[in-house]
Amino acid sequence: MGESAIVTPAPSGRWPRTVVARETARRGVRSAVLWGVIFGVYVTESATGYEGAYKTSGQRHALAQTLGSDVGISAIIGPASHLDTVAGFVAWRTLGVLTVVGAVWGLLAATRLLRGEEDAGRWELLLAGRTTRRGGAAQALTGLAGCALVLWAITAVIAVAVGRSSSVHIDGRSALFLAVADVSGAAVFLAVGALTSQLAPTRRQAASYAGGVLGVAYALRMVADSGAGLAWLRWASPLGWVEELHPLTAPRPVALVPIVGLIAILTVLTVQLAGGRDLGASTIPDRSRPPTRTMLLSGPTGLTVRLVRPVVIGWVVAIALAGLMLGLIAKAAGRALTGSTAMRKLVSDFGAHGAGATTYLGVAFLMVALLLALIAAGQVGAARGEEAEGKLDHLLVRPVSRTSWLAGRLSVATGALVIAGAVAGVTGWLGAASQDSGIGLTNMVAAGLNLVPPAVLILGVGTLAFGIRPRAASGACYAVLAWSFLVELIGGIVNASHWLLDTSVFHQMAAAPAVAPDWTTNAVLVALGVAAAAIGGIVFRFRDLAGA
Amino acid sequence: MAEPAIHTSGLSKRYADVDALSDLDLDVHQGEVVGYLGPNGSGKTTTLRLLLGLIRPTSGSAEIFGLDCQRRPVEAHRRLAYVAGEANLWPSLTGSETLHLLGRVQGQVDAAYRGELIARFDLDPSKKVRTYSKGNRQKLILIAALMARPDLLLLDEPTSGLDPLMEQAFRHSVHEAKERGQTVFLSSHILSEVEALCDRVGILRNGRLVDMGTLSDMRHLSALTVEATFDGSVPDLSRVPGVSSVEVEGRVVRCQVQGTVEPLLKVLASSGVHELLSREPSLEELFLAHYGRSTDPGTGSLEVPALGG
Ligand SMILES: Nc1ncnc2c1ncn2[C@@H]1O[C@H](COP(=O)(O)OP(=O)(O)O)[C@@H](O)[C@H]1O
Ligand SMILES: [Mg+2]
Numbered sequence: 054m055g056e057s058a059i060v061t062p063a064p065s066g067r068w069p070r071t072v073v074a075r076e077t078a079r080r081g082v083r084s085a086v087l088w089g090v091i092f093g094v095y096v097t098e099s100a101t102g103y104e105g106a107y108k109t110s111g112q113r114h115a116l117a118q119t120l121g122s123d124v125g126i127s128a129i130i131g132p133a134s135h136l137d138t139v140a141g142f143v144a145w146r147t148l149g150v151l152t153v154v155g156a157v158w159g160l161l162a163a164t165r166l167l168r169g170e171e172d173a174g175r176w177e178l179l180l181a182g183r184t185t186r187r188g189g190a191a192q193a194l195t196g197l198a199g200c201a202l203v204l205w206a207i208t209a210v211i212a213v214a215v216g217r218s219s220s221v222h223i224d225g226r227s228a229l230f231l232a233v234a235d236v237s238g239a240a241v242f243l244a245v246g247a248l249t250s251q252l253a254p255t256r257r258q259a260a261s262y263a264g265g266v267l268g269v270a271y272a273l274r275m276v277a278d279s280g281a282g283l284a285w286l287r288w289a290s291p292l293g294w295v296e297e298l299h300p301l302t303a304p305r306p307v308a309l310v311p312i313v314g315l316i317a318i319l320t321v322l323t324v325q326l327a328g329g330r331d332l333g334a335s336t337i338p339d340r341s342r343p344p345t346r347t348m349l350l351s352g353p354t355g356l357t358v359r360l361v362r363p364v365v366i367g368w369v370v371a372i373a374l375a376g377l378m379l380g381l382i383a384k385a386a387g388r389a390l391t392g393s394t395a396m397r398k399l400v401s402d403f404g405a406h407g408a409g410a411t412t413y414l415g416v417a418f419l420m421v422a423l424l425l426a427l428i429a430a431g432q433v434g435a436a437r438g439e440e441a442e443g444k445l446d447h448l449l450v451r452p453v454s455r456t457s458w459l460a461g462r463l464s465v466a467t468g469a470l471v472i473a474g475a476v477a478g479v480t481g482w483l484g485a486a487s488q489d490s491g492i493g494l495t496n497m498v499a500a501g502l503n504l505v506p507p508a509v510l511i512l513g514v515g516t517l518a519f520g521i522r523p524r525a526a527s528g529a530c531y532a533v534l535a536w537s538f539l540v541e542l543i544g545g546i547v548n549a550s551h552w553l554l555d556t557s558v559f560h561q562m563a564a565a566p567a568v569a570p571d572w573t574t575n576a577v578l579v580a581l582g583v584a585a586a587a588i589g590g591i592v593f594r595f596r597d598l599a600g601a
Numbered sequence: 602m603a604e605p606a607i608h609t610s611g612l613s614k615r616y617a618d619v620d621a622l623s624d625l626d627l628d629v630h631q632g633e634v635v636g637y638l639g640p641n642g643s644g645k646t647t648t649l650r651l652l653l654g655l656i657r658p659t660s661g662s663a664e665i666f667g668l669d670c671q672r673r674p675v676e677a678h679r680r681l682a683y684v685a686g687e688a689n690l691w692p693s694l695t696g697s698e699t700l701h702l703l704g705r706v707q708g709q710v711d712a713a714y715r716g717e718l719i720a721r722f723d724l725d726p727s728k729k730v731r732t733y734s735k736g737n738r739q740k741l742i743l744i745a746a747l748m749a750r751p752d753l754l755l756l757d758e759p760t761s762g763l764d765p766l767m768e769q770a771f772r773h774s775v776h777e778a779k780e781r782g783q784t785v786f787l788s789s790h791i792l793s794e795v796e797a798l799c800d801r802v803g804i805l806r807n808g809r810l811v812d813m814g815t816l817s818d819m820r821h822l823s824a825l826t827v828e829a830t831f832d833g834s835v836p837d838l839s840r841v842p843g844v845s846s847v848e849v850e851g852r853v854v855r856c857q858v859q860g861t862v863e864p865l866l867k868v869l870a871s872s873g874v875h876e877l878l879s880r881e882p883s884l885e886e887l888f889l890a891h892y893g894r895s896t897d898p899g900t901g902s903l904e905v906p907a908l909g910g
Contacts, residue, residue, distance in 0.1 A: 172692075255692075255731070342727045345695055350702040360691065443689040447742070450653050450683040451706045452675045597656040 073179050073189045077166050077196025085200040087535060088158050089207025092235060094539065096147050096208065097215045103142045104220050113137040116389055123385040125488070128279040129378050131296050139221055140301040147235050152295050153271065155204075155239030160263035162200060163246025167193055169256040176332060190327030194247055194320055201240045208232040227301055234300040237312050241291045242267060244319035251326035254335035257363060264367075291315060353448050354461030361435060365469040368428050369476050372421060376477040376501070379417045380484020383410035386417075387490075410490035414481060415567025418500060421477045422559055423538055425470055425508040430530035432466035433515030437526045441601040455594050463516065463586055470508045477501040492566060500565035506578035507537075507558045513582030513589070514558075520592030523599045533558060604667040606631050606753045606784040607652065611661035614647050621647040622808045624661070629786055631752070634779050636795035637788040638888060639805030645788035646686075647808075649757045653683055665753065679708065682746035686758035688738035696726030696733070696741055703745040715748040721770045735762040747774055753784045760794065772797060796884045804891050811891055820881045824857035824890070829869055830876040841865050 107113045117136035120126055126133060130149030135141025167190075170176055180189050209232035216223030223231070246263045253259035270290045277286035277293055287293030288311075297308035326336050349355035387409035436459070439445045448458060478501020482494045511530055518529035537557035554560045561578060563571045607629035614622045622644040629635045639645050650656045652663050654674035663670040665677040690699055704710035719726060722740040730738065739762045746754060754775075760768050775785055775798050789795050795802055796816065803813040812819065824845070831852045838856055839847045842864045847856045858865055862879075869877065882890070 343695065343729065345697050345701075345727070347698055347701045350694075350698055351705045353706065356691075356702060360693070443685070443687060444691060446655065446685060447690065447703060447745075448706060449655060449674075450678060450681075451703065452678045452708055453706055454675050595657065598650075 070184060071192060071195075073176070073184070074192035074195040074199075076175075076179055077170075077193045078199040079196075080170070081162055081166050081196065081200040082203055084158070084162060085203040086207060088155075088239075089204045090211075091535075091538075092147075092151055092155070092204065092208040093211025093215075095151060096143060096212050096231070096235070099143045099146045100139055100215050100218075100221045100223075103139050110137065116142075119389045120385065123382075124280045125382050126385050128275045129382050131274075132278050135302045138302075140223055140227075143221075143223075144231060144234075144299070144301040147231070148295065148298075148300065151235045152238030152292055153267075155236055156242040156267050156270075156292070157264075159201075159239040159242035159244075160246035160249075160267065161260060163197055163243045164250050164256050164259040164263060166197065166200075167247055167250035168253065168259040171250075171333060172256055174333075180332070185328065186330075186332065187324050187328035190247075190251070190324045194244075194323060197243045197247060201236065201243055204239055205232055205236045208235055223301060227304070230298075230304055230306070231300040233309075234295060234298040237295050237298070237309075238292065241295075241312060241316060244316045244323070247323045248319050248326070251323055251330065252336045254337065261367070352461075353453050353458045354465065356448075357462050357465045361432065361465060361469070364431065364435070365428070365472075368424070368431075368469075369473050372424050372473050373476050373480045375421055375424065376480035377484040379414060379421070380481040380486075380490075380497075381488060383413045383417075383481075383485045383492075384488045384490045387411070387413035390416075410485055410488075411492055411496075412567045414485070414492070414497075414500065415564035418477070418481075418504060418565065419541060419559060419562075421501075422504040422507055422562060423534070425473055425477075425504050426511045426534050426537075426558070428469060428473060429466060429508040429511040430515060430527065430534055432462070432469070433512065433519060433530050434527035436462045436516075437519055437523055440523060440598060443600065445598065449598070456590060459516070459590050459593060463512065466512055467509060470505050470512070471502065474501040474503070474505040474508075477504065496566045499570050503563060503565040503570035503575065506575040506582070507562050509582040510558050510578050510585075511582075513585035516586040516589035517592075518589070520589030520596065523593075523596075603631050605629060605664075606633070606666060607663070607786060608667075609652075609661065609663040612648070612651060612658055612663050613660045614644075614651060614656065615659040620808045622651065625810055627803065627810065627813075629784060631784050632779070632782050633801060634775065634785040634787065634799050636799035636802040637786060637805060638790065638792065638795055638802060638884075639788075640790055643805045644808040645805060646757055648805075649683070649755055649786075649788060652755060653678070680751060681753040681755055682707065682749045682751040683755045684742050684746045684757065684759040686739075686761045688735070688742045690730045690738055690741065692731035693729065695729050696724060696737075699730060699741060700726060700745055700748070704748065707745075707749045707751075709749050709751075711748055711750050714750065715744065718744045718747055718774070721774070722767060723770075736764065736767065739763055740767065743771065743774075747778070750778075750781070751783065753786070754778060756785065756787045756789075758789055758791075759787070760789075760791065768794070792884045792888060802884070804888065806891060812887075816884065819884075819887050824859045824882060825862065826855070826880055826882060826886070827858055827862075827865065828853065828855045828878040829874050830854075832873040832875045836868060836872040838865070838868065841868050 107116055114137050117133075121133045121136050123133075131145060133141075133145045136145065176189065180186070184192070209229050212223075212228040212232045212235075213225050215221055216225065216228040242263060245266050246259065249259040249262040249266075250256075253262055270292045273286050273290035274292040274296070277284055277290065278296075287296060291312065294308050294311050297305055299305050299308075330336055349359040390413055391409060445458070449455060475498055478498035479494070481501065482492060482497035485492045485497070486494075511534060514533055515526055515530040519526035522529070537559050540554060540557040541559050558578075561571075561574050563569065563574070605628045607627060609625050609627045612622060612625040612627070613620070625648060637645055637648070647656070651658050652665065652670055654670045654677070657671065666680055668677040668680075670677055694702070700715065704715070722744060724737060724740045724744065726741075730741070733741065739759070743759060746756075760771050763771060772794070775787070778785055785798075787795065787799060799816075801813065801815050802819070804811050831854070835849055835852060835854055838844050838854060843858050843860045843862075844865055845857050845859065847854065856865075
């Protein structure tokens with residue numbers, strides 16, 4: 054038969070043999086740049102925040118005393134040494150947070166760029182006789198390395214620039230090494246994700262295998278750092294090796310040896326496994342004949358529940374863990390916060406006041422709000438994906454109206470947000486209660502639900518974009534989200550104008566549980582979201598369905 | 602008189618710089634099997650997506666059983682089923698889960714017939730869609746459409762990716778549908794398929810319907826192919842009225858005759874013809890006549906492989 058209906062011309066360019074490497078790098082570089090900037094901002098914010106909050110050496114000593122000796126903090130973020138210097142604080146805080154964030158980014162990026170692209174059938178086009186499976190995998194890994202390099206370079210440039218500022222005093226070489234340490238978690242898990250992409254039959258499973266590895270690595274590191282005399286366990290976890298780098302305080306480049314070694318081994322395994330399987334197949338067999346489950350499959354909304362369930366469960370578990378950890382460290386972190394008058398002021402700039410654990414949670418729940426907003430953005434992307442891939446056609450050529458399909462999707466997304474918010478509140482309370490922090494369950498659940506309205510607003514804005522410019526829907530959500538998050542971070546550092554701050558979807562959100570949630574404002578946020586979604590829905594009803 | 606299954610008037614769709622469909626006036630009566638032929642890019646899919654209300658016309662209107670395709674899509678869709686040439690389904694569902702879902706959404710399923718179709722198309726519905734080949738996914742959406750026994754079947758190149766055996770199963774199913782009085786609108790670039798199945802054929806070229814009629818109508822209107830073998834010398838036939846495309850191969854002459862054959866017969870009779878063959882044009886030849894073989898630069902989009910079936 055004449056047509057195979059593939060019109061996308063395989064990119065060739067000047068070096069057709071490196072096409073997979075270039076495509077992988079091209080598809081990954083945008084997120085590497087974005088996260089490089091976020092990493093850089095986080096380094097900046099850690100340095101300037103510390104400078105602003107702990108001005109005198111007395112305050113710094115007090116901080117080192119409280120946080121430095123807290124076992125919970127050490128287990129969750131990592132051992133805090135040298136907190137009486139800006140370098141020590143920056144190294145501890147950025148390494149503790151960015152290693153894990155980078156690892157999650159790395160495993161998602163690698164599985165998306167390898168398994169995801171292969172599942173979508175793009176590899177078939179790219180490879181098309183130009184190179185072997187093995188060569189293709191090697192090229193894709195090269196592309197991933199390019200992404201890691203971009204992440205490092207941007208982090209490094211910002212770190213060096215911050216280090217030069219007169220009050221911070223971090224020399225260039227140390228700043229470069231800090232950037233290496235901050236992105237090494239990402240680098241390791243890019244390689245882990247590349248390997249699980251060979252093992253698992255789908256992108257989602259590849260990501261969850263890699264997530265499992267991260268969970269084990271984190272747990273090992275946690276036990277090692279919990280002061281139970283098991284410090285040697287740190288050498289059993291890649292996250293422990295990253296800690297052993299001790300950037301800025303006592304640099305130990307030798308700890309790079311196991312990190313680089315592991316990456317090398319994973320790379321070789323990836324290439325080997327890729328050569329030993331068929332394109333689109335997996336090393337671990339797919340359970341291709343699961344039992345038939347039709348309970349949810351009686352209409353479009355049931356189908357949506359079935360389709361988004363695994364993703365939402367993954368998010369809710371992540372949020373539950375985040376809530377639990379924030380709750381666990383709330384008391385100790387709160388004590389450190391209130392030990393500094395300047396810090397108290399900084400915190401009150403965020404809208405939180407009071408003392409101790411509630412104050413800390415009020416600020417820290419901004420992170421959880423970001424996670425909820427990410428769920429919302431993901432749901433908009435998923436709805437658009439159904440349209441772009443032509444799956445929606447199968448529903449809309451049957452007696453299903455566009456409005457009812459979209460309304461169903463939005464209800465499911467909203468339900469997921471409410472569940473996620475409530476779960477964050479409950480697990481935050483569990484963690485805090487286990488430390489006798491004296492925060493009530495009702496307050497914490499209210500604080501969790503308080504995170505939902507900004508996410509609903511993102512959902513609404515995304516739906517509006519979905520109606521008007523469907524191909525830009527997902528991008529619009531992430532743009533609003535990234536912008537809002539940056540405004541929140543920077544707004545805390547510089548004295549940003551109210552006009553600027555008001556452009557953040559998070560800015561109107563009360564810093565619960567430090568202060569009571571403002572349900573009137575929340576109702577306004579939700580109403581705005583609903584209005585935007587309604588307009589988007591009406592436009593969607595009357596437009597052409599648009600392919601990818 | 603029942604309302605037509607499909608009625609369009611002046612239906613047009615313009616994308617930024619292409620007229621994907623221009624001024625389509627089409628009537629498909631209930632119980633008819635109508636073929637819709639055109640090479641890639643001629644506007645077949647655009648027509649079907651307009652009929653389904655998936656895209657909006659630039660101008661004109663379309664109705665399915667008298668229901669406006671844009672304003673009352675849900676009611677119109679209760680009476681039809683559609684099969685696209687590209688079956689992108691949910692990879693995490695199994696075949697039977699997909700059929701269950703699509704049946705429930707459609708609102709009507711002939712369960713016994715579904716079983717028959719699964720056997721006929723030799724599909725293993727217990728597997729996940731992810732593990733299906735393109736052909737298997739195509740079978741799945743064919744079964745999903747046929748099992749609803751809708752009044753109207755809209756089929757857009759439905760057999761792409763099917764092997765010849767399954768192509769037979771498909772033809773059998775269309776015959777069955779016709780016997781039950783269902784209407785079928787079949788877009789295709791496979792001429793033999795349309796020739797075997799359809800009562801009427803429309804030919805689409807660059808978004809315009811250039812011909813529409815029964816196959817016999819079309820054949821009468823177009824040229825007859827004549828092949829004559831001579832005993833002795835070959836006469837010059839090119840000046841005979843109505844004759845064109847004369848090809849000489851030794852003592853054999855092939856030519857086309859438009860209109861009456863009388864002048865040609867006179868010439869042949871006086872020139873010692875030894876053997877005479879004549880036949881009606883195949884659909885392929887009709888089709889090529891509309892596209893001027895590949896000599897017309899305006900039809901660059903016509904690729905001969907697309908006609909090979
Ligand atoms: N979404 C679109 N945007 C722009 N042009 C389109 C779009 N869809 C179809 N076309 C153009 O319209 C013409 C008809 O396409 P189509 O109906 O898909 O043809 P067929 O189904 O006969 O192969 C082609 O030139 C095609 O490129
Ligand atoms: Mg088409």
